[in-house]
Amino acid sequence: MKLINSHRKLEPQIQDSELTASLILALERTNTPLFDLSNMIHDISTEFKTIELEEIQKAIRNGSLGKYGRTYKFSTQEVCIWIREYLEDKKNNRLNI
Numbered sequence: 284m285k286l287i288n289s290h291r292k293l294e295p296q297i298q299d300s301e302l303t304a305s306l307i308l309a310l311e312r313t314n315t316p317l318f319d320l321s322n323m324i325h326d327i328s329t330e331f332k333t334i335e336l337e338e339i340q341k342a343i344r345n346g347s348l349g350k351y352g353r354t355y356k357f358s359t360q361e362v363c364i365w366i367r368e369y370l371e372d373k374k375n376n377r378l379n380i
Contacts, residue, residue, distance in 0.1 A: 309347035342369030
């Protein structure tokens, strides 16, 4: 039982580190200097708490590769736009089936 409880406590940390890795790649792709991502991670995790991490990572990848238009400033707002665009595209694709 103790092992299960300790595993549950570690899960958010693992998710945060995976989100951090995705954001660092996005920084590289958008040619943005590295900065403290802790507030961005908190805001994204709070704003999209019902969305699977894998979906958020796909949205960040797509956005940083330019799928949703050119990024002029890498910010929490921009990443949230990418995630919303990704979710909207996914919703529209499901409706077209």
